[in-house]
Every structure is written in structure tokens, then in C-alpha cells.
Amino acid sequence: MSLAVQIRQHGGPEELQLVNVQVGEPGPGEIRIRHKAIGLNFIDVYHRTGLYPLKMPAGIGMEASGVIEAVGEGVAHLKVGDRAAYAGQPPGSYCEVRVMPAMNVCRLPDAISFETGAAMMLKGLTAQYLLKKARPVEGLDKGDFVLFHAAAGGVGLIACQWAKALGLQLIGTAGSDAKCQLALANGAAHAINYNTEDFAARVKEITGGKGVKVVYDSVGKDTWDKSLECLRPFGLMASFGNASGPVAPFAPAMLGKYGSIYVTRQTLFTHISSREATQAMADDLFAVVASGEVKIHIEQRYPLKDVQQAHRDLEARKTTGSTILTLD
Numbered sequence: 001m002s003l004a005v006q007i008r009q010h011g012g013p014e015e016l017q018l019v020n021v022q023v024g025e026p027g028p029g030e031i032r033i034r035h036k037a038i039g040l041n042f043i044d045v046y047h048r049t050g051l052y053p054l055k056m057p058a059g060i061g062m063e064a065s066g067v068i069e070a071v072g073e074g075v076a077h078l079k080v081g082d083r084a085a086y087a088g089q090p091p092g093s094y095c096e097v098r099v100m101p102a103m104n105v106c107r108l109p110d111a112i113s114f115e116t117g118a119a120m121m122l123k124g125l126t127a128q129y130l131l132k133k134a135r136p137v138e139g140l141d142k143g144d145f146v147l148f149h150a151a152a153g154g155v156g157l158i159a160c161q162w163a164k165a166l167g168l169q170l171i172g173t174a175g176s177d178a179k180c181q182l183a184l185a186n187g188a189a190h191a192i193n194y195n196t197e198d199f200a201a202r203v204k205e206i207t208g209g210k211g212v213k214v215v216y217d218s219v220g221k222d223t224w225d226k227s228l229e230c231l232r233p234f235g236l237m238a239s240f241g242n243a244s245g246p247v248a249p250f251a252p253a254m255l256g257k258y259g260s261i262y263v264t265r266q267t268l269f270t271h272i273s274s275r276e277a278t279q280a281m282a283d284d285l286f287a288v289v290a291s292g293e294v295k296i297h298i299e300q301r302y303p304l305k306d307v308q309q310a311h312r313d314l315e316a317r318k319t320t321g322s323t324i325l326t327l328d
């Protein structure tokens with residue numbers, strides 16, 4: 001048996017209920033993992049509310065670390081007793097023990113703690129592909145300006161540090177002056193409080209009127225229009241989330257006024273759709289964390305039983321950096 005968080009219908013944090021579930025043996029291509037820590041992510045909110053619909057009853061959560069307890073047929077990269085961590089499907093990481101596909105589960109290097117592993121896989125792999133793969137056609141060179149919204153959040157704080165390590169000038173936005181300071185302390189070259197300042201005007205000022213090569217936008221509805229104004233010609237609008245709500249439909253023709261820009265909507269799970277790709281990206285993440293160039297900031301910890309409060313705080317923009325759910 002395992003304690004697990006389930007929802008029976010989409011809705012508010014009160015839908016997150018602790019239940020006891022039976023956990024079986026892994027089938028072909030699967031593993032059973034006993035969790036040590038669980039990562040909280042904004043996608044868990046989309047799953048809970050139904051913005052990204054789930055079949056009911058549903059587990060929630062896509063990130064965790066733990067110890068491999070059993071290995072199904074055909075799984076060659078993991079063995080019983082291995083320390084492991086993952087960003088993986090299907091949702092259901094808010095639990096003590098689970099059976100899941102092995103494809104996205106990676107061995108965790110000894111130097112990385114279980115808590116750090118749970119706090120960094122989904123967010124770190126996202127920062128990895130955004131900065132290294134979702135690139136503009138012209139490429140990104142050292143010194144280039146990029147704009148990263150919600151820079152003091154989970155993905156954001158990792159992106160600030162990694163962008164600096166890559167020699168990029170990351171302009172971060174955040175919802176308070178304290179969050180802006182946090183982004184600056186973690187490698188952002190500039191920070192803008194988008195609740196009090198016109199971020200498009202400030203970006204133009206910072207870049208000498210030229211604009212940025214890429215906007216990384218996970219805020220969505222509230223930032224979309226002004227984000228387009230921040231791009232230089234041939235720039236890339238990389239949309240990857242909707243924390244403020246989904247972006248309204250738009251006519252492709254209107255993009256022309258911003259100068260032949262490109263628009264993409266990126267999802268982590270297309271980047272980690274094979275074992276090889278998952279491992280290559282994870283190795284890159286493990287290396288940058290081991291080098292100390294990227295530090296994983298766990299700013300909030302909640303016992304699993306307080307998961308409702310964790311969701312309330314995440315949605316109320318009270319969190320910074322990474323958040324984990326702890327198990328006794």
C-alpha cells in the first residue's frame with residue numbers, strides 16, 4: 001500500500017485528497033520507486049484545475065526522487081537499490097511508492113541529494129531545452145540579450161544561473177522587488193518588476209532600442225502582447241506556459257508587424273520522448289549542478305499531507321525557486 005494524492009474531479013486545492021492505494025509489480029519497461037522527496041510544479045496546478053485535463057480519478061505530480069525497489073522486464077539502465085530521480089509521465093508523483101515507465105527515470109549521481117534531485121528534474125530539464133534547444137534560427141551568441149519571465153520561480157532561478165554560465169545576458173521579470181533581487185543574485189543581468197514597470201519599454205531601454213533575440217514566456221495571457229514588442233526582427237517567441245491563463249488566439253498576419261519573428265510553443269515531454277534524449281539532457285543538467293554553476297534553491301518544503309497549502313501558495317505567487325513535498 002502507498003499513501004497517494006488523488007483528485008476525483010478537476011477543481012481547487014481542496015480536490016487534492018490523500019488516499020491509500022495498492023501498488024503492484026512493474027510490468028515490461030516499468031520500475032517501482034519508493035520516493036524520498038517530491039517536486040511541486042506549476043503543471044500540477046494545470047492538471048488539478050483541468051486546464052490540462054486528466055482522466056478521473058487521477059494522480060498528480062510529475063517529479064520526484066527515490067530508490068528503485070523493483071525493475072520490470074527490458075529495463076537495462078536501472079537496478080534495485082539505485083538512487084534515481086525523474087520528470088515523467090503519467091501524473092502521479094505525489095505518493096510514497098509508485099510503478100511507472102522507466103524511460104524518464106535516471107540514476108541520480110551520488111553527489112546530488114534526494115531533495116535536490118526532486119527539486120530539479122522537471123525544472124532543470126526545462127531550462128536545459130529552452131536555453132540549448134529552443135533556439136532562434138540565427139542562434140544565440142555570448143552577450144546576446146534574452147528575456148525570461150517569472151525569473152524568480154522554479155524554472156526561472158535555474159534559467160538565470162544557466163544563462164549566465166552560457167554567457168547570455170538574461171533580463172528577468174518578476175512580480176516584486178524582492179523577487180527581482182533574487183533573480184539578480186542568481187545571474188540575471190537585469191531584472192524588471194512587471195507589476196510596477198512597463199517591461200517592454202524597459203527592455204527597449206536596456207537593449208539600446210534593439211530588443212531581445214528570445215522571449216521565454218511561461219506567464220501567458222498577461223505577458224503575451226508586450227512580449228512580442230520586446231523581440232528584435234527574426235527573434236523567437238518561446239511560449240512554454242500559462243501561469244496567468246492561456247494566450248488568446250491570434251492571427252499569424254499580425255506577427256509581421258514585429259519583424260518576421262518566429263513563434264513556438266514548447267513542451268518538455270517532446271524533448272524527453274526517448275530514453276537517449278532524456279539521459280543526454282539529464283547528464284547535462286547533472287554536470288552543470290555538480291560544477292556549482294547552477295545551484296538548486298529549495299525555498300519551500302511541505303509535508304505531503306499539506307499538499308493543498310502548497311498548491312495555494314504556488315498559485316498565490318508566494319513561492320520562489322523550487323518547492324518540495326517531504327515524506328516522513
Ligand code: NDP
Nearest residue numbers: 041042150153154155174175218240241243244267268317
Ligand atoms: P514558478 O515557480 O515559476 O511559479 C509560477 C510563477 O509565475 C509565479 O511564482 C509568478 O511569479 C508567475 N506568475 C505570473 N502571473 C501569475 C498568475 N496569474 N498566477 C500565478 N503565477 C503567476 O513555477 P514553475 O517553475 O513550476 O513553472 C514555471 C512556468 O513554466 C509555469 O508556467 C509552468 O507551467 C511552465 N513550465 C512549462 C514546461 C514546458 O515544457 N512547457 C515545463 C516546466 C514548466 P511572479 O510573482 O514573479 O510573477
